[in-house]
Amino acid sequence: MYKSSLALAVALGVIAQQAGAAGFIEDSKLSVSSRTMYFNDDNREGGADNRESGQGFKLDYISGFTEGTVGFGVDAQALWGIHLDGGKGHHPDSSTFFPSDSNGSAVGQWARVGANAKARFSKTEVHFGSALAPNLPILVSNDGRLLPQTFEGGTIQSKEIDNLTINAGQLTHAMGRASSNRTGLSVAGASADSNKFRYGGLDYKLTPDLTLQYYYSNLEDFYKQHFLGATHVFKIADDQSFKTDLRFFDSSSDGKNGHGGGYNFNNNGGYAKNSGKVDNKTWSAMFTYTLGGHALMLGRQQVGDDGGFVWLNQGSVVDGNGRNEGAGGSSFYLFTDSMINQFARAGENTNFGQYSYDFAALGVPGLKASVAYLRGDDIRYKSGHGTYNEWERDARVDYTIQDGTLKGLGFSLRQGVYRGSAESSPDKDQTRFIVNYTYAFM
Numbered sequence: 001m002y003k004s005s006l007a008l009a010v011a012l013g014v015i016a017q018q019a020g021a022a023g024f025i026e027d028s029k030l031s032v033s034s035r036t037m038y039f040n041d042d043n044r045e046g047g048a049d050n051r052e053s054g055q056g057f058k059l060d061y062i063s064g065f066t067e068g069t070v071g072f073g074v075d076a077q078a079l080w081g082i083h084l085d086g087g088k089g090h091h092p093d094s095s096t097f098f099p100s101d102s103n104g105s106a107v108g109q110w111a112r113v114g115a116n117a118k119a120r121f122s123k124t125e126v127h128f129g130s131a132l133a134p135n136l137p138i139l140v141s142n143d144g145r146l147l148p149q150t151f152e153g154g155t156i157q158s159k160e161i162d163n164l165t166i167n168a169g170q171l172t173h174a175m176g177r178a179s180s181n182r183t184g185l186s187v188a189g190a191s192a193d194s195n196k197f198r199y200g201g202l203d204y205k206l207t208p209d210l211t212l213q214y215y216y217s218n219l220e221d222f223y224k225q226h227f228l229g230a231t232h233v234f235k236i237a238d239d240q241s242f243k244t245d246l247r248f249f250d251s252s253s254d255g256k257n258g259h260g261g262g263y264n265f266n267n268n269g270g271y272a273k274n275s276g277k278v279d280n281k282t283w284s285a286m287f288t289y290t291l292g293g294h295a296l297m298l299g300r301q302q303v304g305d306d307g308g309f310v311w312l313n314q315g316s317v318v319d320g321n322g323r324n325e326g327a328g329g330s331s332f333y334l335f336t337d338s339m340i341n342q343f344a345r346a347g348e349n350t351n352f353g354q355y356s357y358d359f360a361a362l363g364v365p366g367l368k369a370s371v372a373y374l375r376g377d378d379i380r381y382k383s384g385h386g387t388y389n390e391w392e393r394d395a396r397v398d399y400t401i402q403d404g405t406l407k408g409l410g411f412s413l414r415q416g417v418y419r420g421s422a423e424s425s426p427d428k429d430q431t432r433f434i435v436n437y438t439y440a441f442m
Contacts, residue, residue, distance in 0.1 A: 134169070
């Protein structure tokens with residue numbers, strides 16, 4: 001922590017000396033985002049329910065770059081969460097909506113700040129700091145609750161070659177969406193963590209309609225992962241298209257994984273050919289037909305029989321007193337990452353579909369609605385004997401005011417229903433109501 005903080009301080013000092021240079025101020029952006037959220041996670045089988053509401057604020061400052069062959073800049077972020085309702089009894093200690101107090105209820109408020117130093121040379125940018133939010137096939141920053149998940153480390157993105165984007169980086173810590181603290185990096189069910197997640201990859205636009213991807217990542221002492229992807233959009237007419245999206249992951253064990261010491265992966269609570277070890281191949285395919293305001297998506301996903309899909313997930317990391325750090329809640333780059341469930345257990349075959357409609361086609365811009373259904377079969381029990389199934393139905397309506405004084409004010413109502421035939425998968429109903437607004441000062 002000391003070395004990274006010192007390096008960031010030195011970088012910010014260099015930037016401050018050049019802050020008056022043209023571009024740094026002129027291209028700066030400052031905004032405040034507000035999110036009010038009601039969250040109701042209803043456990044239908046008698047377990048702890050989670051019913052809370054909160055108010056979140058996010059201040060973002062994004063500078064331009066100083067002049068010169070190498071331009072420098074800085075990004076800063078401040079997050080503040082305020083608990084509005086839902087005391088003890090409605091806030092499980094495992095909650096990822098708000099941090100927990102010593103008496104088991106939610107804390108009244110919490111906050112954290114972060115900043116990134118950045119540099120630009122030609123068409124290459126480097127970012128270093130504690131407010132990183134990657135959105136890549138091998139790591140997706142989660143923003144599904146009151147405040148977003150962020151990471152600490154360094155990233156580099158280069159677009160020097162036409163139609164080719166190269167991404168690389170190394171991350172050391174994560175800041176959970178319901179935490180003021182940072183933690184090491186880990187996987188589901190592991191009690192140990194790592195401070196080294198390295199990745200590299202490229203996106204190549206072979207034609208205007210076809211993009212190919214390859215990424216490699218390594219969470220030290222946990223797993224290595226290869227990703228291959230292809231996306232193609234076939235334009236049939238001005239308001240009609242057919243999109244194909246193919247994804248494949250190959251994940252394997254690394255270092256101490258599977259050898260005890262807390263470095264084990266629990267395979268999403270499911271079967272593992274080699275207990276505690278990462279061993280998985282997952283492929284998925286999605287096809288979307290769009291006509292005017294209508295969009296119909298159908299797809300299939302297959303998780304390998306030897307173990308569950310793996311991704312960065314700090315949910316089981318606890319503090320020195322054994323208390324939940326609020327680091328839970330993570331996303332991954334599969335179509336089945338849904339409101340309630342992930343459909344990522346060993347052997348799981350998932351068929352899924354979604355219908356959405358954009359009411360702008362009827363003269364109501366800003367109004368959108370969708371309904372999705374997923375069913376997973378052939379899931380292997382942890383014992384390896386027999387299989388079970390699960391399904392989820394999600395619906396949402398979103399509306400953003402398009403003009404007037406309240407332009408940009410957005411409302412989102414989401415409702416999910418999950419049912420599974422295994423005791424390890426409790427039935428749930430979940431409702432979220434979200435109000436978002438962002439005000440730009442510059």
